[in-house]
Amino acid sequence: MKTNFLTLLSLTLLLSVSSCTIDINERTGDGETISTPGTTTGVLPEGGKLSGDITKDLTVKKGNYVLEGIVKVADGATLTIEPGATFTVSTNVSSSLVVLQGGKILAIGSAAEPIVFSTTAKVAGGWGGITVYGRAPIKAVNGNATAVSEDGNALTYGGTDANSSSGILKFVRVEYAGKKIGDGTSETNTFTFYSVGDGTILENLVAYKGTDDGFEFFGGTVSARNIVSYGNFDDAFDWQDAWKGQNNSNWFAFQTVTGNFGMEIEASGNTDNTAPKISNITLIRDANTNPEVAGSTEISAIQFKKQGSGIFSNVYVSGYKNLGGKNAYAVLIQDDATNNSQVNTTPSKVVVSPLNYVNSDNLGVWGYAATNGGATFTNAATVTKVSLPTGAWATVDGVDLLTALK
Template sequence: MKDLKKTLLLASVIGLTGFTACKKNGEEAITPIPTDNTETLANSFFEKVSYKGAFGTTDWSAGWANYNPQSTNYPSTTATLSGKITTNTTLDASKVYLLSGFVYVQNGATLTIPAGTVIRGDKTTKATLIVTQGSKIMAEGTAAKPIVFTSNLASGSRAPGDWGGIIILGKAPNNIPGGVGTIEGGVNNEENAGAHGGTIADDNSGVLKYVRVEFPGIAFQPNNEINGVTFGSVGTGTTVDYVQVSYCGDDSFEWFGGTVNAKHLISIANVDDAFDFDNGYQGKLQFCVAQRDPKLADQAGQSNGIESDNSETVFNSSPRTRPIISNMTIVGPVASASVLSSVDAKHEHANLWRRGSKMVLGNSVFIGFKYGLNVRDLETGEALTDGTSVISNNIYQSYIANMDVIVSGSKPAFASVDLLKSYLSTKGNTIMDEDGAQNLLNNPFNLTAPNFTLKTGSLAASGAKFQ
């Protein structure tokens, strides 16, 4: 069986090259079987920069991102967006829309949102925009005119969970039994409106570019939440670039399977995990940043920078979750040892890789966390030791003694933490103390006007590798 798995791994380049025979009209038909990908950071998707972390010396968030949306005054709504959108529809940027209830883009329709449009989510109806399989959202703002999804409450009274969020559903592969699942978040599955998954790796659900999503995120019940932006089996034909999620009541970004790639993502002051991967997600990410608010954490669980699972029940199911990440910066809730005791106890790991998740993680910076890197469960660790996962050239800093590197689970793959630390050392990773972390970035812990660019002489200014 191990030899078979190796053969499938070598044969798969984008995760769809395995095949099986099935009956069709009495004849044998060939249907692709999703398999694990073997992509690396050498892929042409990645810009080959020399620095580690999301920013060098230039702030690519300037002009379009908003780090203090609580104080922003938006104009009153003048139109309503509700119900089902079943034909191609283009919004009017001169109007301010009230998003009311669950709004479905379906029947193959395309919703086009012009640059500069403001859409305010209604709290009472848990307003949520759902782009169903086969339909598209074309939300392409500009740096000067970003598209804004925000709370309909007045400045000063907004909070995480004021409305639902954005859910995009596609036909790319996942590892859900049968290949098709129903997205979480209370989505009505009549007419398969909540369905996601298939065999089209390059499925196209449209564009999200220069988009801000503020105060979303509703937890209906444990493990059934609406995130800031949810990607359900979204394919590589979809463009995701320059997207900010702020003050989200759950995860800022969560991927359930799929292959979609993304650059320039920002997560600010969310409640649960900043970046969450599940069910065989195999996309690529570069230039992503997150900042945690010490007083905002998930009281029903734990709040992590990265949380990644393959499958909740079958840890080695295929395709394996295997995000390929470079140049990520996640700033935890602990600005210094002196404030550690005041940080919400539910804040935990910079990275939590578990339940068989694989990964390629390089050239990234994780500072200000209680706990550092946790590799949990046998299958997760085995992927590091057999080389199908790689963690390389990253910087970690955390505060709790003996919790900077953790091996956990009922069957951990590493017999001791020292073995995992040895692995990390041989792969060019650096584990530093508070003094070292303070010399990396210009002003990363400021909650309303952060600066994530590199300080002069920063250790993160060089050493990135793309292999």
């Protein structure tokens, strides 16, 4: 009886284990991909290809890998990426890494061994970057609690859990993103966060030379610390849908060659919004940097529009010069409605102070593109540039991206 019982138990366990599969692709010697079944937690083999839907927990260890196609981390699955993992992203197909609502990413690198996503061609716009969907609240146009994403996935986002977690992104660098989508005139951002909750940790991230924004937040409550937007074609930092992260610090943007606003801020027209808070911001515009569209007015450091708000402290701005007859400002209030409902309130929901605005035009003046209002400010000599840890995480092809902070 004991022998029969053990046999039956062994058979039951065998059937139980073999019925579970995970979406792991392993490259064979001739380049063919095969799936690796047999466990609820898998490890991507060294040199393997990350592709398709990740429906079970998957770990990627230190090493070199390929990311191909739209890779989606499904609800209930966790993608864990260890320090030193490097992904070469395929550009012959539309590729991106998307964490869906309920999915998690634990990409935890280090200053010496960051997690890197890049392309062989090293040309901006090669792929779609990293997009994370969470379950935190948003306020879209007309105060709507949900909206449809504009990243090409056309997914509904928005939720009710402000404290929700989509995981951890730490010491991660994303290069050459900004794949064109839709009608061919729009691009994805390098990092995009849709309704992500403040249980998510975003620290020490680099967005390098993408064709759209470096970082964009669509509502949600998540905060980000020690983030670098370098050489992105559109805005370094952008948000809408009443994003309201409260614990942000150490944001650095270096705009070079092509770049629009340092920060583009809106709340999708919602007067009733909670102003995000960011301490320590450095925005530097390199000489000979031009907006994407010749003659554009998108050359100011910080723009508020459509009821956008923000409480910013210790802000250092340099290099924002008038261009082609257009004026560049440290702070630009784009419309009367924003000025009335966000700036001229008590207390104001648009605060940029202390601010040191140097090597730029229109020193000491906030710009107003609309008709009412106007403000001057005194440069605060006590403000210094953001301080960030050095290391491989912020070094590309031997170039230290933090040089401008020294």
